[in-house]
Amino acid sequence: MFTKAIFALLLCIVGLSAHAQSVLVSGLVTDKLTKQPIPGVGITVKGTTSGTATDANGxxxxxxxxxxxxxxVISFVGYTSVEREITGNTNGIxxxxxxTAILGQEVVISASRTPERILESPVTIERIGASAIKELPGASFxxxxxxxxxxxxxxxxxxFKSINTRGFNSNGNTRFNQFIDGMDNQAPGLNFSVGNIIGLSELDVDNVELLPGASSALYGAGGINGTLLMTSKNPFKYPGASFQFKTGVNHVNDDNSAVQQFxxxxxxxxxxxxxxxxxxxFSYLxxxxxYGSDARNFDRxxxxxxxxxRLSDPNYDGVNVYGDxxxxxxRNLVQGSIEPAVRAGILAASGGAFNPKTVLDNVPAGASYATYLSTINGLPIPAALKQAASTQYLPFYFGLKNPSVLPxxxxxxxxYDEVNLVDYNTKSLKTSGSLNYKITSTIEAIAQLTWGSGTSVYTGTDRYSLRNFSIGQYKLELKGEDFFLRGYTTQERSGDSYISSILGVSINEVSSPNSTWFPAYIGNYIGARLANQTPEASHGIARTAANKTGRGRFLPGSAEFENAKRQIMNTNISATSINATDPSKSVYGARFDDKSNLYHYxxxxxxxxxxNNVVEFQVGASSRLYQLRSGGTIFDDIGKDLNINEYGAFAQLGKKLFNEKFKxxxxxxxxxxxxxxxxxTPRVTGVLTVAQNNNIRVSYQTGYRNPTTQNQYIDLSVLGGAxxxxxxxxxxxxKYELYSRPGVLRKNYIAYLASAAASPTNTGDASLLVPYTFDPKGxxxxxxxSYELGYKGLISKQLLVDAYGYYNTYKDFITAVTLFRDGSTFSIPVNAEGNVDTYGAALGLDYLLGKYTLSGNVSYNEIGDLPNDYDNDFNTPKIRYNLGLANRExxxxxxxxxxxxxxxxxxxxSxxxxxxxPAFSTFDAQVNLKIPSVNSMVKIGGANILNKYYVTSFGNPAVGALYYIAYTFNP
Known part of the structure; x- marks a missing residue:
């Protein structure tokens, strides 16, 4: 049905385009000084969306x-725009x-989905054009x-870098949309925008447009905090061959590694x-x-x-250490253990010092049993328990009553450190291609494919080693000056990707199962304490002994470690099977197997x-189908298919009023x-022209996002199974009976543990375990x-000013609760009660001083009062700023x-x-030499050239300098 509707719409579109009487406009654009043709110049009919760009021959x-x-209107970045009045002949112009360097004249499309000067945009928008991309100082655009x-x-x-605006930054940012040539590049199963792991080659980037803030009215669900649109070069506008080779080094003065080549x-x-x-x-990196090397102790x-x-805290858990x-x-393990094997293991590990028979055999002649025990630790033992010694209960009772022996x-x-578990051999292979056919001078058909594969590391609820991960996007599109119709699919394949903490935990289990390791630790600790060792020494003795149980702890780099690692990382999580009777027959897996797809029309x-340009009027519609297929390694989809359908439609009406001073x-x-x-989701915007090239904008925008595919269907053990x-x-x-057997919130569980620790009987206050009740609305x-007021103006053709302030109110904010129940921990997405308010402002200045361009911007972001039981994940510094200085020649x-x-x-x-x-700063810089005789450019530069290592978010790796030299032919 939907396909028929699309076909009918296509016929209407072509019919409307063919019916309208058209005039052919043609011409040539050259450089006034060199007389050479200029490719990529924008040609538009003033006041309309009609237009095109010049080809390689101008x-x-x-x-x-x-x-x-x-x-x-004839315009190109770096040249003075020209307006030509056409009264007669329209050919051969x-x-x-x-x-020259004229500010604010770039034409943007994403702000209104129609061409307009950036100065006249109704909402805040940022843009990087093709000419600027060639001379950026960073390692990539x-x-x-x-x-x-x-x-x-x-x-x-x-x-792997996640981009965000206006707060609530996250590692896999699901509040920010990214599109490449109109295709959403968020992984449908893994739920992160793949950034530029798999995306555009730098040589193929035409422009990048950024819309901070809500954009759902035009771009649909998601993009609640912003939308990034990356557009590749059209072969009609940018024909020819070009290549670039970039080489360099990183890990300079890195404590974790020698200098490495890039x-x-x-x-x-x-x-x-x-x-x-x-x-x-084609692109290959x-x-x-x-390295993720934060070894600080973390209380989860x-x-x-x-x-x-590790030496001072028996319960050490390093941030980037996995398995711990x-x-x-x-005490809880001993007290709660009813399995004879566990108790027997503890007794045996104590070396007989805590065995009831040994205790009874060594009672001095003429001494009472209770008196003998009291000589050991001064604790009287009830006479009724004397006869219980043979049942192996007495030693546990004895230990539980004596914190110095069993604390x-x-x-x-x-x-294991992250470096021993994660694949740091980063690779990125990106390919793309398109076949373009012009049905008429303004209607173009496009068949496009983009495919990429890579190895990288991603931080979500865990650190995921993405090995041979790939995404393919395949698109058919028909577009003209007034319409487009496209359909594409995103095919995600997780390859050999796995979860680092599950790998660390599983290697421990293979070497010595928890059922063996913990009893050995406790028993040896008790034995050491009864032999008058200090608590610190006893913990060391116990850990050394426990690490020798089973096959012994596998040391990183050993054959046992590498064999176990290889086996586990190549076995699916869903294949994990624990054999309690014979642990050697257990199967462990850390690999996820995601083959989810998205179909979008x-x-x-x-x-x-x-x-006839009386008003601007646009309509559009879309349909999405998510097919979630992870084989039980991410979603609850073993033996069943999970599908999600989404439909949407929008309309936009614009009109210039008051002698075209207000739109x-x-x-x-x-x-x-x-x-x-x-x-x-409605949107209302207004742009008031207060003077030539000076505009005030005001907007009311709404945005929304559906819970992600993982928010809806995930079923995954992370953080080592914790x-x-x-x-x-x-x-x-x-499925987990959390309605009938509810868990308790983190704060309640912490309070309960504190009450238990303060109790001489290790018994907590049960009244603190308040059952969590889910919202009946689901x-x-x-x-x-989102409310925004902004100003953008060009002053004396040398100073461009852009300023805005915004206020956002979020409703039904999607957060998560952590629930504790019976030794298990669950993390479940829920909606926060009440509203979450954020606000901020930003100012940007660009100034031309002769051939020099000076730029700077500063932004401020803040969050208001928070609802009860809401964990603050605003994850945004209050202040940040950028300064730039450039000269193209x-x-x-x-x-x-x-x-x-x-x-x-x-x-x-997170x-x-x-x-x-911590606060941080970076310097990026490049120097480039153009060689016109061979149509080439050499660029020497670096990112973070002062090599001050910094982290952008807690738990992620420290980033140092990357120095490079690049040669580009036909840039």
Whole structure:
């Protein structure tokens, strides 16, 4: 049915385009000084969306329904824009552009889904064009996005960076949309935007447009905090062959590694004939990733850093150490153990010092049993228990009553450093290609594929080693000057990816099962204490002895370790099977096997030209299908298919009023998802021209996002099995009986543990274990109302000012609760009660001083009062700023670009870890030499050139300098 509707819409679109009487406009654009043709120049009919861009030979042609007279606007970054009045002949129009640096003249599309000058945008928008991308100082164009106003980033690895705006930053940011050529590049199963692990080659980037804030009215669910649109180069506009080789080093003065080499090769080939064009790109990167090496002690119950290390804290749990998440309380294990094997193991490990028979055999002649015991620790033993000695109860009673022998102390297993578990051999292979056919001068058909594979590290609720991970995106599109119709699919394959903490825990289990290790530890500790060893020495003796049980602790790099690691990391999580009778027959897996897919169809028509530009009017619709297929390694999908359908439609109406001094735009969108009620998201914007090139904008926008696919259906054990993530839909909650046997919140559980620790009998106050009650309305989509006031103006053609302030109110904010029950921990997505308010402002300045461009921006973000029981994951510094200085030609053919970035300290909260992130600053710089004789450029530069290691978010690796030299042919 939907396919038929799309086909009918296609016929209507082509019919409308063909029916409108059109005028052919053609011409040539050259450089006034060199007389050489200029490719990529924008040509538009003033006041309309009709237009095109020049080809490699500086020529252009397009059709428009406008009748003469009309005005052509001819513009290109780095040249003075020209307006040509067309009164007669529309063919063979020759125009010369004068090189200059004019600010604010870029044409953007994403703000209103129609071409407009960036100065006239109704909402805040940032843009990086193709000419700027060539001269950015960072290691990649994607890294340079962090220099835009109001942008924050979470760097999880060398090739994995999550972009965000306006607060609530996260490692896998699901409040921020990313599109490449109109395709959503969020992984449908793993739920993170893949950033530029798998994306555009730098040689193929035409432009990047960033919309901070809500954008659901035009772009649908998601993008509640912002939308990033990356557009590749069209072969008709950018034909030719080019390549770039970049090499460099990182890990300079790194305590974790020697200096490592970085290599990247990019190739692009494109060709255009009269109607047919094609392009192909290839990019390959190879480097050594940044190390996650935070060994600070982390308390996962209280979610905070605490003092201590492995030597001083028996319950040590390092932030980037895995396997040590498995922990048991010594006294609770003894007290709660009813299995004879566990008690027998403890008794045996004590070396006989705690064996009841040994105690009775050594009673001195003439001494009473109780008197003898009291000589050991001064504790009287009830006479009724004398006869119980043979049942092996007395020793446990004795120990529980004597904290000096059996303390109320949690102990953890020895873990493995992240470097021993995670694959740091970063690789990224990206390929793309398209076949383009011009049906008419303004209607183009495109078949496009983008495929990439890589090895990287991602931080979610755990540290995930993404090995041979791949995503393919395949698109068919028909577009014209007033419409587009596209369908694409995203095919995600997790490859050999696995969870690091599960791997660490499983290696421990293979070497010595918990059922053997913990009793051995406790028994040896008791034996050492009864032999008058200090508590510290006793813990050391106990750990050494426990690590010798079973096959003995596997040391990193040993054959036993590598064999176990290889076996576990290549076995699916869902294949894990514990054999309590014979642990040697147990199977352990840490690999996830995700093969989820997304199918997306959408179309839009702009009726503005049909309506003779009386008003601007656009309509669009879309349909999505998520197919979740993880084989039980991420989702609760063993033996069943999980599908999610989403539908949506939008309309937008704009009109210039008061002698075209004020433009009012109204937009609205309705969306419906399988598991949730439909949502309507309106948008109202206004742009007031107060002087030429000076505009004040005001907007009311709404946004919403559905709970992610994982929010709905995840069923996954993480953090070494210490926590199970489950979906927030009723079926998932019922599966673990959390309605009938509810858990308790973290704060209640902490209070209970504190009361138990203060009790001489180790008995907690049961009244503190308040059962958690789920919201009867169930899990719901999250929404935001966003108010913004801004100004953008060009002063004396030398100073561009952009300022804004915003206020956001979130409703049904999707957060998570951690519930404790019967020794198990569950993390479940829920909606926060009440509203969450945030606000902020930003100021950006760009100033031309001769050939120099000075730029700077500062942004401020703050969160208001929080609802009860809400964990603050705003994860955003209050203040950050960027400063830049550039000159494209300081002397002939020699240019440079320097960028400085600073952000304040702040607190980071996530399901992986929480803690303070120190303030940091970075310098990025490059110097480039253009070699016109061979159409090439050499660039020498670096990111974080002062090599001050920093972290962007708690638990992620420290990032140092990356120095490079690059050679580019035909940039």
């Amino acid at each position: 020529r252009y042609s397009f059709s428009t329904s406008q009748k003469a007279p009309f005005t052509l 020759t125009t010369e552009l004068e090189p 994607y890294d340079a996005i962090t220099n835009l106003k109001g942008v924050e980033a979470s760097t999880q690895s060398l090739t 290599n990247q090769l990019d190739v692009r080939v494109a060709k255009a004939w009269n109607r047919f064009g094609f392009k192909a790109t 190879q480097a050594k990733d940044w 119950i209280n979610n905070t850093v605490i003092p201590g290390d 998440e498995v922990s048991q309380n010594m 109320n102390q949690a102990i953890s297993r020895d873990g 959408e179309g839009m028509y702009n009726f503005t030209n049909v309506l 009012l735009t109204l937009a609205g969108r309705y969306d419906k998802s399988t598991n949730f009620e439909g949502r309507f 926590t199970r993530l489950i979906g927030g839909l009723p079926g998932s909650i019922e 899990l719901r989509p999250e929404s935001v109302k 300081i002397i002939k053919n020699l240019g440079f670009n320097v960028q400085y970035r600073w952000q304040d300290k702040y607190y980071w909260f 399901s992986f870890a929480a803690g303070n992130v």
